[in-house]
Amino acid sequence: MSYHNLITLEPDKRGGKPCIRRMRITVYDVLGWLAAGMSVAEIIDDFPELTETDIRACLEFAADRDHRLVALVSNT
Numbered sequence: 824m825s826y827h828n829l830i831t832l833e834p835d836k837r838g839g840k841p842c843i844r845r846m847r848i849t850v851y852d853v854l855g856w857l858a859a860g861m862s863v864a865e866i867i868d869d870f871p872e873l874t875e876t877d878i879r880a881c882l883e884f885a886a887d888r889d890h891r892l893v894a895l896v897s898n899t
Contacts, residue, residue, distance in 0.1 A: 826880035826887070841884060843877045853881040 830841045830850060841850045848870060856866050863878050 826883040829877060829880040830884050843873065843881065846872060848873065850881045850884050853878055854885055857882075 829844055831843075831845050832839060832841055833845070836842060836845075837847055837849050842848060843850065843853070853866065853873075857863075857878075861869075863875055866878060867873055867875070
């Protein structure tokens, strides 16, 4: 799976934060819910427009961003 087709960046939506499939739900919303202890099933129950694939895409996006940040810091 690649998050590139699911995570969108639009400067005029949610302050340009990465969103899921052009919705107003951000990657950071999903990560926050997971960090707060919500299960994938609970998130989908509360936001039925989301899918498991959307949630995995958020995790992949965050992992990729972290990897790029570590690589950037390591090269300085």
